[in-house]
Amino acid sequence: MQNYFCYICIMNLSKYTRRECCEVRIGKTVIGGNNPIAVQSMTNTATADVESSVAQIERIADAGASIVRLTAQGKREGEALRDIVAQVRKDDYPTAIVADIHFVPEIASIAAESVDKVRINPGNYRTSGGELEALIEKCRKRGVALRIGVNHGSLAKHIVDKLGDTPAGMAESAMEFLRICIREQFDQVVVSMKSSNTRVMVHAYRLLVEAMEHENMSFPIHLGVTEAGNGIEGRIKSAVGIGALLADGVGDTIRVSLTEAPENEVPVAKMLVEHFANREGEFEVSHPERYSPTEYRRRTSAPIIAHSEITDDYIIIEATSGNPTAEWRAAILNNESEQPIVIRRHYEGTRDEVALHAAADMGQLLLDGLADGVWIDAPQLSDEELNEIELIILQASRARFSQTEYIACPSCGRTLYDIEKALAEIKARTSHLKGLKIGVMGCIVNGPGEMADADYGYVGAGADRISLYKGKECIERNIPQEEALERLIELIKANGDWKSN
Numbered sequence: 342m343q344n345y346f347c348y349i350c351i352m353n354l355s356k357y358t359r360r361e362c363c364e365v366r367i368g369k370t371v372i373g374g375n376n377p378i379a380v381q382s383m384t385n386t387a388t389a390d391v392e393s394s395v396a397q398i399e400r401i402a403d404a405g406a407s408i409v410r411l412t413a414q415g416k417r418e419g420e421a422l423r424d425i426v427a428q429v430r431k432d433d434y435p436t437a438i439v440a441d442i443h444f445v446p447e448i449a450s451i452a453a454e455s456v457d458k459v460r461i462n463p464g465n466y467r468t469s470g471g472e473l474e475a476l477i478e479k480c481r482k483r484g485v486a487l488r489i490g491v492n493h494g495s496l497a498k499h500i501v502d503k504l505g506d507t508p509a510g511m512a513e514s515a516m517e518f519l520r521i522c523i524r525e526q527f528d529q530v531v532v533s534m535k536s537s538n539t540r541v542m543v544h545a546y547r548l549l550v551e552a553m554e555h556e557n558m559s560f561p562i563h564l565g566v567t568e569a570g571n572g573i574e575g576r577i578k579s580a581v582g583i584g585a586l587l588a589d590g591v592g593d594t595i596r597v598s599l600t601e602a603p604e605n606e607v608p609v610a611k612m613l614v615e616h617f618a619n620r621e622g623e624f625e626v627s628h629p630e631r632y633s634p635t636e637y638r639r640r641t642s643a644p645i646i647a648h649s650e651i652t653d654d655y656i657i658i659e660a661t662s663g664n665p666t667a668e669w670r671a672a673i674l675n676n677e678s679e680q681p682i683v684i685r686r687h688y689e690g691t692r693d694e695v696a697l698h699a700a701a702d703m704g705q706l707l708l709d710g711l712a713d714g715v716w717i718d719a720p721q722l723s724d725e726e727l728n729e730i731e732l733i734i735l736q737a738s739r740a741r742f743s744q745t746e747y748i749a750c751p752s753c754g755r756t757l758y759d760i761e762k763a764l765a766e767i768k769a770r771t772s773h774l775k776g777l778k779i780g781v782m783g784c785i786v787n788g789p790g791e792m793a794d795a796d797y798g799y800v801g802a803g804a805d806r807i808s809l810y811k812g813k814e815c816i817e818r819n820i821p822q823e824e825a826l827e828r829l830i831e832l833i834k835a836n837g838d839w840k841s842n
């Protein structure tokens with residue numbers, strides 16, 4: 342029996358409409374309702390270092406973000422937030438400041454005395470014992486917002502036991518906390534469902550939209566793909582996941598997570614928001630029952646291709662309207678043939694603009710199993726550049742894997758080694774290992790859980806110290822960073838996964 346509140350009933354498949362939700366005030370920034378989609382980022386300075394953190398917040402704000410988050414892992418960091426907020430205001434920045442709390446309810450309570458929003462992870466924050474109720478009361482008194490930030494890979498044990506580490510588990514994890522917020526009549530709540538796996542992430546958000554509608558909730562949504570990595574791969578992966586949801590009007594604030602300086606994230610996020618600002622066109626969908634938005638179902642079993650591999654067996658559908666994602670989706674769902682379909686579109690602009698826009702438009706069709714190939718028409722780029730972008734889009738959408746996958750966290754105040762340099766060096770030595778997933782994570786506290794199903798892990802264990810993982814098992818602990826890359830390669834070789842370049 343069809344659930345009345347399925348995603349297809351809630352969202353308009355024919356034309357772009359933003360999901361209706363209530364407004365949430367985060368300091369001077371208001372999200373949800375009819376407000377523009379807000380761009381945000383996160384510092385990677387040590388939060389206890391007030392001067393560096395303030396300088397980085399201001400650089401992020403100058404780049405165009407209206408919300409900045411800082412990790413607060415201990416009392417020292419929680420208390421430093423007060424000085425950070427005071428200095429940022431003194432410098433005349435209205436930027437909303439958010440504290441990121443993972444394990445210690447006491448720190449959330451300290452942070453709520455100075456910041457504009459507190460983010461908690463339901464995976465390591467209890468619903469019992471009145472901890473959440475106490476935090477809500479604290480937030481209510483000062484007008485502080487709350488984010489229920491679920492991460493794939495750090496779900497609570499009782500959720501994993503019941504629903505597994507799945508999109509459904511992620512949605513239920515958020516709903517448990519949202520029900521308490523409703524019971525406490527607290528509506529200044531934002532919710533997120535992040536994963537480094539774009540398919541898991543998109544399905545989790547859609548299930549959350551369904552579940553909230555079913556229980557008459559309308560909280561705004563924060564979008565992000567975690568551990569997206571760096572460079573063009575990180576940008577495309579974020580554009581695929583975030584774009585797939587923005588294309589349907591889901592999302593009120595976004596963060597593009599890159600393993601780079603946080604201010605680099607902001608122009609990418611702004612480009613995505615602008616890309617979806619004017620979605621025009623209406624496309625009738627005559628067979629919505631063929632669409633499966635919360636469960637992966639491929640339309641054909643044909644090989645997934647880049648445009649250089651096209652043969653006569655593939656139908657080409659070109660989108661020319663101001664809403665290419667809806668145009669392709671309607672055309673594919675209405676198509677009676679069983680032939681594989683390549684989606685094609687003309688793009689103007691630089692390599693980065695083409696990559697980001699094409700990923701944001703095309704990713705959804707690949708994540709949903711509707712398209713069998715992509716064709717980016719951009720004669721200003723070389724064939725090599727176009728082929729590279731298409732292959733990265735296919736990989737980011739989990740449709741076809743042609744190179745090593747890196748699950749690299751953006752780093753934060755918990756990171757005590759040079760992760761940007763480490764990721765660049767690891768990529769230079771291992772990018773030919775097609776089919777392998779390598780996690781490069783900033784800290785031992787959240788890294789091992791959040792690198793999800795990586796085959797190997799390179800995880801920060803202390804100041805310039807690294808621990809190496811094979812799957813979920815820690816194989817070597819606290820190696821000096823300068824030795825860690827060679828030891829990682831030895832580990833890959835010892836397990837028979839190394840290939841010569």
Ligand code: SF4
Nearest residue numbers: 750753783784787788
């Ligand atoms: S995994 Fe990375 S981003 Fe997450 S808490 Fe650790 S250092 Fe910060």
